[in-house]
Amino acid sequence: MPTMKNSVFSQKIYSFLLSAYRWYLQTPERSLEEAYKAALQIKAIEDEHFNGQKIDYQSTIHSNSVMDYFESDLKKQLKIARMRLTEFKASRWFSNESHQKAAHKTGIEYPSTSLILEKLRFIDEVISKYTHFATETTSPPIVDKPIVDKPIVDKPQIVQVDRAVAQPLQPKLPNPNKEINPKKFRKVDTTGILPRSILNTISRLQIELDPNSEEDVVKNFRQAQRRTIISIRFILLLIIVPLLTHQIAKTLVVGPLVQHFRGSETEEVFLNEEMEEEALQKLQRFEEEIKFESFITNAPPLYPEELENKLKEKASEIAEEFRVESANAIKNVFADIFAVGAFIWLLVTSKSSIMVLKDFIDHVVYGLSDSAKAFIIILFTDIFVGFHSPHGWEVILEGISHHWGLPANRDFIFLFIATFPVILDTIFKYWIFRYLNRISPSAVATYRNMNE
Known part of the structure; x- marks a missing residue:
């Protein structure tokens, strides 16, 4: 009896190892089939809802909720297809002639080379349309027109001049994946032959007379709304x-x-x-x-x-x-x-949402007037590092101690009030001197006048 039990146990182990080995040998075929199914899902959405065209989240055919649904489904299928293709390539790299012979011995028949090439060609044809889909959906490129967003007109000009001075011998190659407005970086705008207001008026008239300007405005509005x-x-x-x-x-x-x-x-x-x-x-x-x-x-x-x-x-x-x-x-x-x-x-x-939130805050801050920026800075500095701020910090620290059931240590509270607001004040002043003075000098001047 013990011998029969041992033989049965050995057969179970052997069958388990054999099934695991068969699963390993079928990895390339299984990965390719899953990637192919994901590509078929994407193709089905294109044919059924987008007339066989690319799934574009800026399309006006469907509502925003419907586009969000299609976009999430597209992200899921693209992730599956790319991961399975990577798995297919890795498993094929480890595969050799001995593995193929072992597969034939275990009863596994690999598909023909023509069928594999046909599936790979179909997968590449589908997912190649969405090479830049991740960057477009996580942080939509907002094209700043002079008529849409005026507060940051001067920022790209300063950057362009600094790069030209720092690297005079290195020509700047055009990037085909980035949309650039050539009128914003003309030499006329930097040398000051004509007043900038006249040039902005001419640029605005050109945009208004452009037949595609309405589509650009709608596109920018949809991107801003989505952000x-x-x-x-x-x-x-x-x-x-x-x-x-x-x-x-x-x-x-x-x-x-x-x-x-x-x-x-x-x-x-x-x-x-x-x-x-x-x-x-x-x-x-x-x-x-x-x-x-x-x-x-x-x-x-x-x-x-x-x-x-x-x-x-x-x-x-x-x-x-x-x-x-x-x-x-x-x-x-x-x-x-x-x-x-x-x-x-x-x-x-939520790294993609953090990038979108940062872009949203930048546009909100740059859209404020100089007096509004100075007002917000003075409000925050007076609350956290101003003359009356120690009383607020004392209430906050005592509330935290009571919330956690800890005794309010007066020495620690006084030491915290004597050091932390000073550090915050130094950070605020350094930020104003280092960044805000470069981005918006007029806001710094307004802040100093209001603070005085």
Whole structure:
């Protein structure tokens, strides 16, 4: 009997190893077939919804919601096709004549070379249309026209002059994948033969007379709309996801664990001395209120036993209140860890949304007037590093200590207030001197005049 069991066990191991080896030998064929199916899915969408043309997210045939659906499906199929093609190439590189002979012995028949070439040709034909699809969808190229966005007209001219001075012997080759407006970089605009307003007016008239100007305006508007929607949605996610994670973790995960490990019989009422002092002050105030009421009313005087009973009841209520507050502080510590983890995970998995959000903030900031930029800078600097900012920092630090059940260390708070706002003030001044003075000198001048 043991010999039969061993033989059965050996046969199972042999069949398992054989199936695993067959799976390994079929890797090239399986990868190519999955890539081919993904390409067929993309081709089916093109034929059914785009008249056999490329899936273009700027198309006006369908609504924005429908285009978002097609775009997500296209991203998924492109990812599958490219990953499987890479897997196919790698497995073919490791394959040799001995592997092919072993495959024939195990009953695996590889497809013909003509069929493989036909599938590869079809896959390349489909996915070659979307070579730059990832960069176009994550950060849409916004073409800045003088009539659409005026605040950044001077920025590309400064960059062009600096490159010409720094590299006079290296000619700048044109990039076929980048749309450039040649009228924006003409030599006339930099030398100042004519006033810039006249040149901008001429450029605007040329754009208005261009028959394709309406399509460009609609295209720019759709791209700006898409960028705004993605940015606002990502900002809401950054706020809502950590808050929901904090509440869910505190209610469903951390709360039961804290209640389990902190039994009502052995738990301590107070986490720190401040809580104990606050509880004693409440009990003392309650005793004084009872005595005051007995003095100002015609009620008979309380006996020491009655007073002691009332104080015991109040002490029990205060103890239960601070017991709940102590448990809540412990829950907040672990729930905050979950919330920070969710926030970091959201940042790590949303790199494309972060790029779109950065582009959105740049356009919003550059679109502000000089007085608005100066007003915002003064507002933030006065709040965080101004004369009255130490009181705000003190309230914030005490609130954080109370939220986590920690005693408010006055020495640490005073040391923090004496150093951190100074560091922030230095960073603000360096940013104004290093970056804002180069990007918008007029905003810096307005800021200095308003600050004075």
